[in-house]
Amino acid sequence: MTWLRALKETARAGLTVERKRLEPLVALRGAAGLAVVIGLSLTLFGPAVAASSAFGAFQAAIATFQRSWRPRPELALASGTSLAVSTFLGYLTGSHLLLFLALLCLWTFLAGLSWAAGPTVGIIASSNVAIMLVTVTIPTSVVAAAGHAAMMIVGGCVQAALVILFPVRRWGAHRDALADALAAEADYARRLRHDPVAAFDPEPLMAARDAATITARQARTRPAELHGARGVAERIRPVLASLADPAVGVPEEGKERDRVRELLAAAGAVLDAAARAIRHGVPVKIPPEAQAALRTPDTGAILTGPAYRAATRLGALLKDVLETAGNSNGPSAEADRTAPAPLLRPTLFALIPAAVRAVRAELRHESPVTRHAIRVTAVAAAGYLLGHWLPLGHGYWAPMASVMVMRPDFSQTYSRAVARFGGTLVGVALATGLVQLAHPGTGLSAALAVICAGMMYLLMRTGQVAAQACVAAYVVFLLGMGGQQWTQTVPERVVLTLLGGVLGMIAYALYPAWExxxxxxxxxxxxxxxxxxxxxxxxxxxxxxxxxxxxxxxxxxxxxxxxxxxxxxxxxxxxxxxxxxxxxxxxxxxxxxxxxxxxxxxxxxxxxxxxxxxxxxxxxxxxxxxxxxxxxxxxxxxxxxxxxxxxxxxxxxxxxxxxxxxxxxxxxxxxxxxxxxxxxxxxxxxxxxxxxxxxxxxxxxxxxxxxxxxxxxxx
CATH class of the missing domain: 1.20.120 (Four Helix Bundle (Hemerythrin (Met), subunit A))
Structure with a gap:
């Protein structure tokens, strides 16, 4: 692929807005947590503390939206606390250019390496570095910096408390993962009727396994219908394939094949019914024709050998699925005795040694993660120095943009750079127009910032350009709440955001990690x-x-x-x-x-x-x-x-x-x-x-x- 075509494809991907299932209640909860933190900070401490604490609550809510199977309160607390530590250390060195630059390089390099521990950790760490560049400019003394850091922790605690007090579809993501796995097998069964050697993508089963790996605290409250269905689903897939495949099953045509098609259709209907029951937590409703197909005594007279064994095994496994999916009123004593031991996930503190081992394994020059860490560190330092020397003010916008757009792979880096600049243009244009029309004061600016954050939470998964537009408007209103006029932030933000994105793109071209x-x-x-x-x-x-x-x-x-x-x-x-x-x-x-x-x-x-x-x-x-x-x-x-x-x-x-x-x-x-x-x-x-x-x-x-x-x- 030529560079021109690669740039065109990545730009198109960055500007694409996808149709995704929105979660308005979750977005509303995150915005409510942000509103509580901003209102409390404005009342007790004033606009400056409110602005920095708002970043903590804002980032903590974003952490709860990441694709992770950990409890959301843990993610919110970890995000708020790590941002507070980054901000306080950044402020301690902020008055000395070389000392702060050294801290920025160290923090950015560690954030780049953190991608070895997983995308959720990498995103949170990169966001902490980017937000730190803004928040270190707000406090005026060491005591004030400590107070701002404390309020960031409070912001994470507020978001964690709201997740606990107002759960939205508790266990909903885990239900969806298991239901998706069963629905994928139902679709597989139906495709096998027409294509006996149809392919099956195991990704839904892998996602269901990830979702089933839970913490010890989660294991005590997990719904009964999520206990054993995944293991049964794993065993159903090879049985379906062996029943349909002519090489080890029945001939491609004839009464044996007709009977196999009936069984596969019934299996698809049963698996779909189980998926719906698990997804919504309701009783299982099996179509009568599927029940009739599975209960007919003709199977033993028609099928023989391996095909009969597979059909018998399929019936037993489907019965197990139905028993598990239909057990929505709590586990019985028998279920407790037969349920497999849960796959346990380590706590956040216990995860640290594993993360260190993962990072150590990536510490080699040819590793994409290490090259990303080196690349993003060099770009952040260069962007900060350029922003400091350029006569624009607010020079941190350039390194902040670079850190937010750069990823270990080419496509995401370039698509996010385009999306961030396009979203910034849209967001600052809309926010600036609204500021000029309404001339909002502190309270109205805070309310508009909360609305923009809520829109970002709502549209986060539809594409980068929509989310970045909301973030740009959020920052304009938030800094306006602190007394900065739009003319002090908007022009340099646009120019420096473009500079940061271009630096990130150039860095990848000069020091790539091609796959x-x-x-x-x-x-x-x-x-x-x-x-x-x-x-x-x-x-x-x-x-x-x-x-x-x-x-x-x-x-x-x-x-x-x-x-x-x-x-x-x-x-x-x-x-x-x-x-x-x-x-x-x-x-x-x-x-x-x-x-x-x-x-x-x-x-x-x-x-x-x-x-x-x-x-x-x-x-x-x-x-x-x-x-x-x-x-x-x-x-x-x-x-x-x-x-x-x-x-x-x-x-x-x-x-x-x-x-x-x-x-x-x-x-x-x-x-x-x-x-x-x-x-x-x-x-x-x-x-x-x-x-x-x-x-x-x-x-x-x-x-x-x-x-x-x-x-x-x-x-």
Missing amino acids: TPRLRTRLADWLVADGRYAAAVVDRYAHPAGKACPDVREALLAARDARVAWQEAVDRAKNEPVRHRGLSRAAAADAEEVLAQLGRVAMLMEAHLPERGDTPVPAAARLADALRKSTEQGAKALRERRVPKWEAVRTALDEWDGEGVPDRVVRRGAGLLLETLDELSDALDTSPPPMLVDGTSTKRPDDEGPRNPEGPAAR
């Missing part, structure tokens, strides 16, 4: 993770242990993480103005599809794992070892721009054939694994085929598509 050159590494990591998952599944046929296999579960989660890391890398790379010479976009897309199918084949085999005490298959252990080693060697070849080879897997499979296989699902699944690996080699082999003497290609005509029409890549 495109790392795509091969991301793909290799996914191949290794998929190979370990497939090997763990195959090895269980040699060592039957029933359905409870922790090693298989851990390998599956690792494979999902690797897949998400690859997809996020592709999303970041698609708008970058660089080209990967070793992996074309077409080859990357083909390899992604094949690796997704490799995981799917392993999932099909997982759905038919032998029970404890079943006859072991010794050859499966050799195949599992070959899969594990071959995928690791294949990943190495992929990183070195070579085409992977799978001779060890082929040899192990040939030896297995000589010993005999008791279950056709096992042999068919193992064969599909090899065919999928061969498909991956074909996708990565971009060299032109050799030509024969007559000028024709040695490539077979059927190499243009999947070599096995019933295999995992047949879509």
Whole structure:
């Protein structure tokens, strides 16, 4: 992609306003908390303290809107307290240019590194640095600075208290995550009726797992219907796939396939009903036709073998889902005994060692997080010095804009820069026009600031340009409340915001962290993770242990993480103005599809794992070892721009054939694994085929598509 096209795409993304579900009650609660803090500060201390404390309450409310599964009061308190500490330390050094610049560089570098601990921490830390640049100019003495910092903490406490006293859809985000997972599986079941090898994006299941990882305090109050449905949903997905797939199930046409379609339609209806019940906390209402389809005794007469086992297993799992989703009146004693132990999330203080380890792991020059920290630190220092030397006043606007727009990846940095400047123009224009018409005093300015903040909370998730317009107007009214006229803030704010955004964009161009050159590494990591998952599944046929296999579960989660890391890398790379010479976009897309199918084949085999005490298959252990080693060697070849080879897997499979296989699902699944690996080699082999003497290609005509029409890549 050329630079011109990359700039056009990122600018379009930054100026886009998306249609999102708004949360007016949550926005109203955040605005009410801000109004309480401003009113209290104005009454007791005056406009200056009100302005600084308003920033604390404003930032604390923003923290509660971040996509995090932690309790919202914790986020508000952490945000308000960290901003207070930043402001107080900033004021202590603010009168000495070099000393404050050193603190600014240290604080900005740490904020940049904090992205290693997650986006929520990174956003809060970056916002603290940006707001500190404004708030350090408000106090007039050390005592006053301490008072302002204390009021910022009070602002965070007020927002936390309002979240506790006036909950809006308590557990609503967790309900939505679990309901989305069940709804995604319902849609998957319906798609399998028409496409027996349809793909499934595990992202909803991963989000549901994240939502199910809760603190010990949350575990004591979690609704009963959120206890075990996610685990059941995880087990339903492979059963659905194995029931529909012709390779291990029933033929593509005939009465068996018709019965499978009926079961899949009924499963979709039941899962949708459970999703609605969990989302809204109401009883489950199952359509009568779905109940009839699941209760008919014809299944045993029509389906046999693996298909019958899958159908029986599906019925039992759907019953478990309904029992869990319908338990909205509190957990019974039986439910308490059978419910799995919750996935516990560490407290904020216990999270510190993990965050330190994550930051330490990123402390290398090639890390995108470290390069972002270096980049944003240099830009913040340069912007502060330029703003200090330019005869505009309020020079902190430039570094503040840079810190707020810069992110570890190219697309977000450039799109946010465009959105911030466009939103600033709109916001200051509207606020300035209103100021000139109404000439608001202190009280009216405070009220207008609260209204703008409430609009920002409401529109935050619709796009950056809308949120930035509200923020720009909020700052104009807030500083106007403190006695500053619009002519003292608006012109330099526009110019310096543009300067800060341009500095951030230039810095990324000069010192980038491109994702495109790392795509091969991301793909290799996914191949290794998929190979370990497939090997763990195959090895269980040699060592039957029933359905409870922790090693298989851990390998599956690792494979999902690797897949998400690859997809996020592709999303970041698609708008970058660089080209990967070793992996074309077409080859990357083909390899992604094949690796997704490799995981799917392993999932099909997982759905038919032998029970404890079943006859072991010794050859499966050799195949599992070959899969594990071959995928690791294949990943190495992929990183070195070579085409992977799978001779060890082929040899192990040939030896297995000589010993005999008791279950056709096992042999068919193992064969599909090899065919999928061969498909991956074909996708990565971009060299032109050799030509024969007559000028024709040695490539077979059927190499243009999947070599096995019933295999995992047949879509």
